[in-house]
Amino acid sequence: MKEILGGVTAAKGFMAASCEANIKYKDRTDMAMVYSKTPCVCAGTFTTNVVKAACVKWDQKVVHSGEMMQAVVINSGIANAATGQKGWDACVATAKAVENTLKVPYTSVAVASTGVIGAQLPVEKLVKGVEMMSPVLKDSLEAGTEAAKAIMTTDTLHKELAVSFTVGNKEVTLGGMSKGSGMIHPNMCTMLAFLTTDLAIEKSLLQEAVSDVVGDTFNMITVDGDTSTNDTLLLMANGEAQNPVITEKNEDYNTFKEALYFVCETLAKKMAADGEGASKLFEAKVVNAKTKEDAKILSRAIVGSNLSKAAIFGCDANFGRFLCAMGYSGSLFDENDVEMFFKSENGTIQVFDKGTPLEFDEEKALKIMKAKSVCVFVDMHEGDASATAWGCDLTHEYVTINADYRS
């Protein structure tokens, strides 16, 4: 497997476009479209929030119907959540607009939205956006990059990635884009992510691979503990690589899953590092826990704690806050088993040793904490399960962004 340039248009047969639809933002693109020249098998994961955006309900129908998927239309600015019948009608109208312009069944068109909850989408603008984008769909890498930019909200960087790998002597490509930033908390894929591949694979195996990988990647990041109403990950596979169709969990399947893991983990980490107001990537790695579930709960509690996040912002090796977060996480453990370390490119320091706080060199600790990416490493000594979670620091900028009127 190797990383290559590009995002959603890297794989064969995929095209993208974007436009200024003026839904909420002015003077920037706010709609994007991804289209496959041929129908795709598809898989998806969605928010577990009880209040689901209309587009999430629509996409669940498309993915679970067993139909093929051929296009996805995304807008930023308004989330189309808590919008009742009108919200649902907006999804149908958008999908039907694609049926009109591209002559694909509207039931093969996914839609996704991100932005303010509780506001109605301007349907005419969405339809006009589809009409503007359809004729200018391009398979260039640049078109993919522009799409990744159009779906941003408070993100400061667009996020895209592609890899290539070999399956049955054929070169296969997998690419994707995502957006995150606020209302980011692991429970189902977090935020919006769209992946495309030219791999040939059966739908049920595609879904299984996606569900497995999302659990260890997108579901392990948190920015603010708020699980959005709109979280959606979609993966479209059009088979254009012409590899022998993957129909069982053989070596080819594993090769693909490894590539998928890499793409999802990388996009997830990019999202965590670019969380609203974030100045650093904050990683928690828990090893030798009793069970995988314990390792996940503990690592997520560490990166999810406001006090931990504020300490990371302040470059303060205040390890008691991390241990406190582990303690209220819901996982049971004995603090007398626990060792804790801080790690970064600037070194490693142990701060807690099986129930006892260690005297440590504050200057060395400060140097370690000042890196752009800081890891809290915890050895539980209670089993052999591990997990890693990613988050970011809590900064003044986070408050500024979110106290801003109707951000």
Add this chain to the structure above:
Amino acid sequence: MKEILGGVTAAKGFMAASCEANIKYKDRTDMAMVYSKTPCVCAGTFTTNVVKAACVKWDQKVVHSGEMMQAVVINSGIANAATGQKGWDACVATAKAVENTLKVPYTSVAVASTGVIGAQLPVEKLVKGVEMMSPVLKDSLEAGTEAAKAIMTTDTLHKELAVSFTVGNKEVTLGGMSKGSGMIHPNMCTMLAFLTTDLAIEKSLLQEAVSDVVGDTFNMITVDGDTSTNDTLLLMANGEAQNPVITEKNEDYNTFKEALYFVCETLAKKMAADGEGASKLFEAKVVNAKTKEDAKILSRAIVGSNLSKAAIFGCDANFGRFLCAMGYSGSLFDENDVEMFFKSENGTIQVFDKGTPLEFDEEKALKIMKAKSVCVFVDMHEGDASATAWGCDLTHEYVTINADYRS
């Protein structure tokens, strides 16, 4: 029942003292002591955090042993959590110092600490503090107020309260003090609270009343979602009011419980309003939920969400964030049943009506949100259970306080 002046020394037979022990803070009092002239039955509730401070473990032993309690010694600055054997030894040494100075069994002395986790307490300073305070214990209201000040950390106001009521023709007094501010999240009583009463009551009934009331008061507040290692509430009852001892759940018991509820709710709201960096009290009232548990989960999710808290700070009637928090709370409901309102002393406005967002007067909404105390009122229309939770807004000041080195 009527509110009267004072706090922990309002009830008959209780004395308090405080001193500058220089444990971590300089030029302020940082130790306090509450003492009853006669032995007390006692009740307590403690943090559910797996990582419990040494003093919590000590107090659990004192409360659950069935022994009487006669004194409690409190320090601010260092939490004595994650401190191993040394931490435990510090508790024993402090209790024994009280045995030396006041001639009460050291097993009747509770200890409590608040501050940095993972640092060791300077035992000599604690012992010296006990020696300084013991001879100057006073039953004046002022001594109680000074004790309430000594236990503050990042609190901006000291918190105390007292009420009197009649039981069996005798006037009974119940008073208390508490401290909160950071690492405040409902799961067991939150923070430190010390209540004193001259009521005569059986220990098991006292504990039952405390456990019941804490569930609807202290456990319904949140500042930052971090459940501390040190949360402790202690209630001492010395019987000096000479009412007929309460031995069953009769009218007297109910009178007392009502007073206890008032004191706990008032102290809890004071804590929420004075949360770290807070500029307002943020209340969520959920009515007509399926079960009491649902009502609690939903109201706590609303006041616990960072995005909700930031919206409250920004005076933004961004109701989608509140609905989103309800959606990921873990409680199941249908958004098509839900009505949501914003309320304050400046008026009431409905923003969501059974699945549909309402167009509302933004100017009126802004005026409502600008009050010092704002309530999100949610009618679930799914049952008849209600609950109220209290929190505060998320401000720049919160980040400043907690990014400060080893705060």
